[in-house]
Amino acid sequence: MLVLIAIIMVFIPGVAIAYPLIRGGEFDRVSQKQEVLQKDLNRRWEEAITGLQNVELEMDLGGLNQADYGWLRERYMTDAALVLKEMNLENDGRVKLSDGIESDAQQVRDKIN
Amino acid sequence: MIVDAGSVSLAISLVVTLYVIAASFLGAILRIPSLIVSGRYGFYTVPFLLVVSSGALVYAFVTHDFSVQYVAENSNLAMPTAYTWVAMYAGNSGSMLFIALIFTVMAVVAVKGVASRLPETVPYVTGLVAGVLGFFLGVLVFLANPMSRLSFVPADGEGINPLLVHFGMFIHPPIQMAGLVSVAIPFSIAMGALLSGRGGRDEWVDVGRIWGMFSWLVLTGGLMLGSWWAYTILGWGGYWAWDPVENSALMPWLVMTAFVHSIMVQKRRGMFRMWNIVLVSVAFTMAQMGMFINRGGPVPSVHSFAQSAMGWIFLAFMVSTLLGSLVAFAWRMDSLKSRERLESMLSRESFFILQNLLFLIVAFVTLWGTVYPVIADALLDESITVGEPYFNRVNGPVLFVIVLIMGVGPLVPWRRGTPKNIFRMLRYPVAVAVSIATVLVVSGMRQPVAILALATCSIVITGILAEWVRGSISRHKKGENYIMAWGRLVASNRPRYGGYVVHLAIIMLTVGAIGSSFFNVQRDFALSPGQSASLRDYSFRYIGFERKPFSDREEVTAHLELSHLDRTVGPMYPTRSFYPDFRIGATKAAIRSTIIEDFYVVPSEFGDDGGAVFRVYINPMVWWMWAAGPVLFVGTLLAISPRRRRVQPPNRPPIQSRSTSSLGVTKSL
Numbered sequence: 001m002l003v004l005i006a007i008i009m010v011f012i013p014g015v016a017i018a019y020p021l022i023r024g025g026e027f028d029r030v031s032q033k034q035e036v037l038q039k040d041l042n043r044r045w046e047e048a049i050t051g052l053q054n055v056e057l058e059m060d061l062g063g064l065n066q067a068d069y070g071w072l073r074e075r076y077m078t079d080a081a082l083v084l085k086e087m088n089l090e091n092d093g094r095v096k097l098s099d100g101i102e103s104d105a106q107q108v109r110d111k112i113n
Numbered sequence: 114m115i116v117d118a119g120s121v122s123l124a125i126s127l128v129v130t131l132y133v134i135a136a137s138f139l140g141a142i143l144r145i146p147s148l149i150v151s152g153r154y155g156f157y158t159v160p161f162l163l164v165v166s167s168g169a170l171v172y173a174f175v176t177h178d179f180s181v182q183y184v185a186e187n188s189n190l191a192m193p194t195a196y197t198w199v200a201m202y203a204g205n206s207g208s209m210l211f212i213a214l215i216f217t218v219m220a221v222v223a224v225k226g227v228a229s230r231l232p233e234t235v236p237y238v239t240g241l242v243a244g245v246l247g248f249f250l251g252v253l254v255f256l257a258n259p260m261s262r263l264s265f266v267p268a269d270g271e272g273i274n275p276l277l278v279h280f281g282m283f284i285h286p287p288i289q290m291a292g293l294v295s296v297a298i299p300f301s302i303a304m305g306a307l308l309s310g311r312g313g314r315d316e317w318v319d320v321g322r323i324w325g326m327f328s329w330l331v332l333t334g335g336l337m338l339g340s341w342w343a344y345t346i347l348g349w350g351g352y353w354a355w356d357p358v359e360n361s362a363l364m365p366w367l368v369m370t371a372f373v374h375s376i377m378v379q380k381r382r383g384m385f386r387m388w389n390i391v392l393v394s395v396a397f398t399m400a401q402m403g404m405f406i407n408r409g410g411p412v413p414s415v416h417s418f419a420q421s422a423m424g425w426i427f428l429a430f431m432v433s434t435l436l437g438s439l440v441a442f443a444w445r446m447d448s449l450k451s452r453e454r455l456e457s458m459l460s461r462e463s464f465f466i467l468q469n470l471l472f473l474i475v476a477f478v479t480l481w482g483t484v485y486p487v488i489a490d491a492l493l494d495e496s497i498t499v500g501e502p503y504f505n506r507v508n509g510p511v512l513f514v515i516v517l518i519m520g521v522g523p524l525v526p527w528r529r530g531t532p533k534n535i536f537r538m539l540r541y542p543v544a545v546a547v548s549i550a551t552v553l554v555v556s557g558m559r560q561p562v563a564i565l566a567l568a569t570c571s572i573v574i575t576g577i578l579a580e581w582v583r584g585s586i587s588r589h590k591k592g593e594n595y596i597m598a599w600g601r602l603v604a605s606n607r608p609r610y611g612g613y614v615v616h617l618a619i620i621m622l623t624v625g626a627i628g629s630s631f632f633n634v635q636r637d638f639a640l641s642p643g644q645s646a647s648l649r650d651y652s653f654r655y656i657g658f659e660r661k662p663f664s665d666r667e668e669v670t671a672h673l674e675l676s677h678l679d680r681t682v683g684p685m686y687p688t689r690s691f692y693p694d695f696r697i698g699a700t701k702a703a704i705r706s707t708i709i710e711d712f713y714v715v716p717s718e719f720g721d722d723g724g725a726v727f728r729v730y731i732n733p734m735v736w737w738m739w740a741a742g743p744v745l746f747v748g749t750l751l752a753i754s755p756r757r758r759r760v761q762p763p764n765r766p767p768i769q770s771r772s773t774s775s776l777g778v779t780k781s782l
Contacts, residue, residue, distance in 0.1 A: 024147035
């Protein structure tokens with residue numbers, strides 16, 4: 001009986017461990033890079049939106065002067081715009097970050113400053 | 114057979130965990146996704162294996178299987194059945210199995226969360242949490258197996274310390290142990306991000322913050338329940354004694370408090386990246402120090418129920434993880450440069466730094482006071498006790514400044530503030546504080562420190578209320594009624610306003626500590642039956658006592674009739690017990706608690722003539738300390754709760770053709 005219990009207890013983790021190795025191709029085929037990029041873009045989008053919401057809240061509460069409000073708002077809006085542009089590139093199948101994005105970003109930064 | 118199955122399960126769990134460590138790190142280094150997933154899936158089965166092991170041990174306790182050495186050492190036939198399963202974590206090896214079980218459950222939840230959000234970091238996180246688990250399982254299998262058998266079967270067990278046979282045993286030790294070990298999770302997330310080369314990206318911050326706050330909440334719960342147990346049950350009139358084991362739980366709590374604050378700066382401003390890695394590493398080291406002291410380290414403590422030689426193994430593990438963290442930090446330090454710089458000393462960021470440093474000062478002062486007796490004994494051959502006066506005198510002023518920063522810091526703007534701006538934000542809180550101090554002085558209070566401390570507490574409360582009022586008015590102007598405006602204000606930034614609720618709970622705790630430290634009264638009374646005595650507004654009459662023998666103890670219960678301002682309150686029954694088998698005496702206080710003060714009485718001794726000696730305390734404001742617990746819990750949950758509605762990025766946005774998004778983002782480009 002003890003042997004049977006031991007076999008069951010070895011079997012359960014054994015199956016869990018072996019399954020991805022047996023179906024290795026399935027897991028290896030997943031485009032990890034694309035997945036990581038997508039999650040990173042989503043996170044940056046979330047951050048930009050949260051940042052914008054926080055700036056508005058802070059301004060409402062009187063914790064920001066007009067200059068800082070403008071600076072922070074532009075910063076988060078630039079971040080959000082860059083994320084949108086990268087998403088657009090990704091959707092078009094052009095995942096790599098082109099020099100164009102950087103120059104666009106630089107132009108926006110120059111405009112802000 | 115069930116116990117043997119538990120033993121087999123424990124051994125298998127160790128083997129699986131070792132595989133998880135190897136598969137996760139190798140998979141990450143060699144970039145083999147199937148190996149990484151294999152390790153992760155294997156890790157998901159470890160809780161099942163440990164549930165089997167723990168269940169087997171509980172079964173051995175419930176069936177009084179004294180052939181199991183751990184059961185024979187930690188239970189006996191006289192133990193109430195309800196407490197037999199609690200005995201599982203009353204000793205060293207059983208409590209380690211419990212820690213392993215609870216840690217693996219938390220770690221699996223964390224790894225699942227990290228896997229869905231940080232796919233490049235998750236193999237390192239899995240490997241690290243499995244490494245921590247592997248240490249516990251290795252110790253359990255090779256050095257302290259709770260399932261090991263005796264060569265003979267004793268007729269009865271030795272039992273456990275009778276003070277542990279109490280309802281508090283169901284909640285305080287498990288939560289305290291869970292709190293200490295849970296620090297390993299935010300540590301693993303931060304270290305995992307560092308090792309994967311993504312520590313400089315702030316993607317780990319959200320999940321690290323949530324697990325940091327969870328860990329902080331559990332540690333807080335453990336501390337508060339321990340204080341409550343000491344106060345209400347152990348009958349020495351207080352709730353905190355700066356005992357080494359208490360300190361060992363306080364130190365990681367202090368550092369985690371600093372961490373959950375500074376991680377917000379990284380989230381908001383991309384700053385403090387190195388600092389946060391350092392903080393969480395220090396917190397994990399402190400948590401391990403706590404386990405080292407708990408497991409029979411060299412520091413003397415009243416928590417002597419877990420004495421063993423196991424402490425040195427924990428110390429070795431602590432040193433190795435600390436060195437490993439330092440090496441990883443040095444290796445990846447270049448990737449941890451902050452995105453932005455500190456622009457002004459008058460900014461919220463600088464207040465966060467100051468607050469962080471003060472928390473670390475309190476933690477290291479407490480550490481020094483805790484280990485100094487050992488150092489003095491070893492190096493100077495002197496026997497020294499570091500007691501309450503040292504901790505209160507050194508930590509007291511620093512804690513006062515922390516409370517002040519808790520009031521001022523949230524009102525200071527991010528990036529940079531101007532004196533004019535800060536004055537505008539602080540004028541109402543300071544005016545209220547001055548008014549309160551004046552009222553207290555006029556009403557006869559003469560302790561300047563207490564007056565200053567209470568006035569400082571009011572700055573925190575007024576600051577929070579003022580912000581809620583301003584925010585609600587602002588939303589009200591946009592058409593929401595006041596209640597809805599406040600609710601939506603809080604929901605709009607849960608980390609911030611959840612944190613404010615926690616701050617309110619901390620003020621409740623502080624007020625309780627101030628009241629009971631500065632205004633408590635303690636007096637001893639020797640009374641004969643029928644005799645009365647009075648203390649402040651209370652009078653009480655001693656009726657007599659009753660002696661009752663039980664199988665494991667003799668219990669003596671006194672009967673007192675209490676009156677307050679000449680109005681009868683009711684009977685009080687303080688108790689004193691003696692356990693002859695353990696040669697341990699225990700007292701149980703009788704407490705009449707109100708939101709103003711506690712009337713607290715414990716019997717010191719009973720005479721043959723029916724007389725008795727009582728120690729009576731009046732402890733003001735203690736009720737607020739226990740009431741702070743639920744408030745703190747709600748605030749923390751609010752702070753870590755996910756946002757209900759997320760603003761989704763537009764799908765396949767045609768940037769050039771679109772005139773504007775919902776936020777006007779593209780228009781501005």
